[in-house]
Amino acid sequence: MRLWQNCSPRGRISARAEHRSRGPLIVVPAAIWLLLFFTLPLLIVVAISFAERGRAGGVKLPLVLTLEYYQRLVDPLYLGIFWSSVRLALIVTLACVLIGYPMALFISRVAPRRRNAMLLLVMIPFWTNFLVRTYALKLLLSAEGVVNNLLLGAGLVQAPLDLLFNNFAVVLGLVYGYFPFAVLPMYASIEKFDLTLVEAAADLGADLRRAFLRVMLPLTAPGIIASVILVFVPVVGAFITPDIMGGGKVEMIGTLINRQFGVARNWPFGSAMSLALMLMVVVGVIYYLRSSQEKERPL
Amino acid sequence: MSDYAVELIEVTKTFPTGKAEEIAAVDRVSLSIKPGEFFSLLGPSGCGKTTTLRMIAGFELPTRGEIRIHGESMGETPPYHRRVNTVFQNYALFPHMTVYGNVAFGLEMDRLPKPEIRERVSEALGLVRLPGMEDRRPKQLSGGQQQRVALARALVKRPAVLLLDEPLGALDLKLRKAMQIELKHIQHEVGITFIYVTHDQEEALTMSDRIAVMSEGQVLQLGTAAEIYESPASRFVADFIGETNFLDGEVESIRDGQATVLVDDALRLTAPSGAPDIKIGQTVTFTVRPEKISLHSGPTDRAVSGKIEEVVYIGTDTRYLVRVSEGSRLVARLQNAGSEDQAGFQQAEKVYLTWDPDVARILTK
Numbered sequence: 001m002r003l004w005q006n007c008s009p010r011g012r013i014s015a016r017a018e019h020r021s022r023g024p025l026i027v028v029p030a031a032i033w034l035l036l037f038f039t040l041p042l043l044i045v046v047a048i049s050f051a052e053r054g055r056a057g058g059v060k061l062p063l064v065l066t067l068e069y070y071q072r073l074v075d076p077l078y079l080g081i082f083w084s085s086v087r088l089a090l091i092v093t094l095a096c097v098l099i100g101y102p103m104a105l106f107i108s109r110v111a112p113r114r115r116n117a118m119l120l121l122v123m124i125p126f127w128t129n130f131l132v133r134t135y136a137l138k139l140l141l142s143a144e145g146v147v148n149n150l151l152l153g154a155g156l157v158q159a160p161l162d163l164l165f166n167n168f169a170v171v172l173g174l175v176y177g178y179f180p181f182a183v184l185p186m187y188a189s190i191e192k193f194d195l196t197l198v199e200a201a202a203d204l205g206a207d208l209r210r211a212f213l214r215v216m217l218p219l220t221a222p223g224i225i226a227s228v229i230l231v232f233v234p235v236v237g238a239f240i241t242p243d244i245m246g247g248g249k250v251e252m253i254g255t256l257i258n259r260q261f262g263v264a265r266n267w268p269f270g271s272a273m274s275l276a277l278m279l280m281v282v283v284g285v286i287y288y289l290r291s292s293q294e295k296e297r298p299l
Numbered sequence: 300m301s302d303y304a305v306e307l308i309e310v311t312k313t314f315p316t317g318k319a320e321e322i323a324a325v326d327r328v329s330l331s332i333k334p335g336e337f338f339s340l341l342g343p344s345g346c347g348k349t350t351t352l353r354m355i356a357g358f359e360l361p362t363r364g365e366i367r368i369h370g371e372s373m374g375e376t377p378p379y380h381r382r383v384n385t386v387f388q389n390y391a392l393f394p395h396m397t398v399y400g401n402v403a404f405g406l407e408m409d410r411l412p413k414p415e416i417r418e419r420v421s422e423a424l425g426l427v428r429l430p431g432m433e434d435r436r437p438k439q440l441s442g443g444q445q446q447r448v449a450l451a452r453a454l455v456k457r458p459a460v461l462l463l464d465e466p467l468g469a470l471d472l473k474l475r476k477a478m479q480i481e482l483k484h485i486q487h488e489v490g491i492t493f494i495y496v497t498h499d500q501e502e503a504l505t506m507s508d509r510i511a512v513m514s515e516g517q518v519l520q521l522g523t524a525a526e527i528y529e530s531p532a533s534r535f536v537a538d539f540i541g542e543t544n545f546l547d548g549e550v551e552s553i554r555d556g557q558a559t560v561l562v563d564d565a566l567r568l569t570a571p572s573g574a575p576d577i578k579i580g581q582t583v584t585f586t587v588r589p590e591k592i593s594l595h596s597g598p599t600d601r602a603v604s605g606k607i608e609e610v611v612y613i614g615t616d617t618r619y620l621v622r623v624s625e626g627s628r629l630v631a632r633l634q635n636a637g638s639e640d641q642a643g644f645q646q647a648e649k650v651y652l653t654w655d656p657d658v659a660r661i662l663t664k
Contacts, residue, residue: 199358200391202378204405204456214404218395 049271057265069272078256078273082280085252088167089236092174096182096231097224099175104187104223119187122180130177134244137173138164165247173245174235181230189223225292233281253277303367304460304492305332305355310364312350324350326516327364332460332494332509337486339495339503342513343539348496351513352462355494357381369459379408384453385462389469390445392437398424398448399433405456423455426485443474450485460492467502479505500540504528512536530573533664537586544629546585550577550661558661560585566603566624570659577661587659592631594619594644595651602651605629610646617643621652 051059052066072078107118125133140146141163148160163169193216201211217224239254246255253273260270312325325347332338340348353359355366357378366373368381384405392401402423406416424430427447437445446466453461466482467475483506486493497503503510504524512520512527512535520532531537534545548562558572560583568585577583595602608628609620616632623629629652633643644650 194391196387196389196391197393199378200385200387200393201404201408202358203356203383203385204452205379205408206404207377207379210408215393219393 045271045274048267049275051268053266053268055265057261058267066268069266069269070276072269073272073276081251081256082253082276085236085254086280088171088174088252089232089238092171092178092235093182093228093232095171095175096179097186097227100179100182100227101186101190101224104183104190107183107187108191108193119184122183125176126180131240131244134173134177134241137176138169138244141169141172164245165249167246167250169245170242170250170252173241174238177241178231178235181234182227185226185230186220186223189220189226193220221292225289228288229285233285236281237277302333303331304334304336304369305494306330306365306367306370307351307355308365308367310351310354310361310366312347312354312359313362323347323362323516325354325361328513328516328518330511330518330521332492334492335490337483337493337495337506337508339497339507339510340513341497341500341503341510341539343498346513347516348498348513349464352385352464352494352496355460356383356385356462382459383462384456384458384460385464386446386449386453386466388464388466390437390449390466392445392448392452394437396436397433398429398435398437398440401437401448402452402455405452409456419455420451423451426454426488427451428481442470443478446470446478450482454485454489454491457489458491460494463493463495465497466495467497467499475502482506504540512539514539529658530660531586531662534584534586534662535664537660537662541588542630542632543586543588546627546629548583548585550579550581550583553577553579557656558583560661562627563624566627568603568659569656570661571657573661577663581663584662585659586662587629587654589618589630589632590616590634591654591658592629593653594621594631594633595653596644596648598651599653601656602653603629604649604651607644607646607648607650610644619644619650621650623652 047063048059049069050065050067052064052068054060103122107115107122110118142148143160143162143164145163147163148157151157152160197215197219198211201215202208206214236252237254237257238252239258242250242252242255243258246252257270257273257277260266260273264270307328307330310325310328311323313321313323316322328347328351330338340351342348350359354361355368357373357376357380360375368383373381393404396404399420402420403416406419411419420433421430424432427450429444429447429451432440432444432448437448440448446469449466463482467478470478479502482493495503495506504527507524509521509523510527511518514535520527520536522530527536528540531540531543537543538545546560546562546566546568548560548566548568551559551561551567553559553572556572557569558577559567559569561567562585570585570587598604603623605621605623607619608622609618611618611620612635614635616634619631619633621629621631631652
């Protein structure tokens, strides 16, 4: 009898209502965390960006409001660095997707047991420190490094190639570092894709290229979109890799911002640049998501 | 121009097994399918029927042998250059396209002008009785409707041959029966050669002009539905198609084209000797279909006597299991033509079984 009462619709509804009222409680820890370590610092950065710089870093007290640092952003020098960072990030993203897509396709086609082993191999670099990996890459590419020694030994080149401290080295380092972020979302999409659909397209007269463009690409696009965002966003603001692989010769937004808080001791300018980058990324991603969603819905 | 729509000449397909010995999924299959024919490949799963179909479509290439479509040898011609279209088992509709987009896809690949595409798509959707569904997505359709879209998508290309891979397998029984009739009707209307893969013997019997029964990569028998049902060439075919009785015995005598089989000490059965290579003393299987047997309460000429062990009422028919000798039983099926109280025979009743000796068969394989 008691059991029945507990199961009555009324009992269930009240239990559910209780759940609902308690539900929001579970986000409290996350909300506190984000408030303390994301929203608050962000507001501080906003405040600093409108303040006068202090002589030894920090800001001048009492606070004086100014738009000076935002005006400096439109200086062709800085706009140029913004643009070259975006271009570099686009190249890195494109390379990651172009190399990652076939790889994700390959992994999704092998036997399930080997598939997991391969995914593990993709993720293994994460087990070592990012700095260590980047320095290792630098050693490989240096004038006396493995790559140059092999090329010289094989007689392919007469003098060691300049593989470091240029855009190429930075792109290579970034592609290497962010490649797993590209492979995994695309793998998730491709793995769900039914290859019979490519057969159906071929059956209806589509050669491989058109079967890919008309059927496989649109259906695996969500994975590509996720990959693009996961790679582009961190890469456009990256500063460790350009710093190490570029050796101070390749300037990106990240290295520029980093310098404002370090040697340049210009916190307000660094803050203004950070916010400009953030705004650019947020607007860019929203625009990208909107336009790619529209493309997914043909007539 | 050849007289056949599709010809398979000694076609073999082996898949690498990773071991030294290779297993042939399709083993020296030769078939000649006439234009406009409704041809079925029938067999249990793993018999090679789907692989055969996939080779005709071009998704797989034969390891050995040759496939010709309207006299033209296919060689390594890719699927998109073959004048065949496939209705896939799970339809394989493009989920990101509308019904219109799906049906128009093949015509767009042929780069036909837009107005012609529009016209032919609506014609194809009319043929499968799905007009007005152009803007729906495959997910918004029922299984039966998706099936029709798949059919329209293939037929709109006006292929020389339409390949159907268990197209009705995912539908429920009622819908399947309705679609069987409709498929046959559509085939009549368009006059295209249909090659139909199924494991459902009833489906194959209902729809096909001719059937190839396959097992373990080989064609065991090829013929019309009636030929295969009435004169199965082997025990496998007789067993796979419909219900039947098997009694093993030894050929005792052959006279006037009739062979007498000694099943056990007390039971002698006769049937047309059929194949000329039957010898006296050979071990054979005697078979007779349950619905060919009549039951009588009194002795008649050439009757086999027995005792009813089991009576099963199955609506249209009643099934009797009759013990005809110490170790042998025959199943007889009688139609329930009369009313309920006219119900035939009772359990444990002594009965006499007769059948036209010409409908019984002797199988050596």
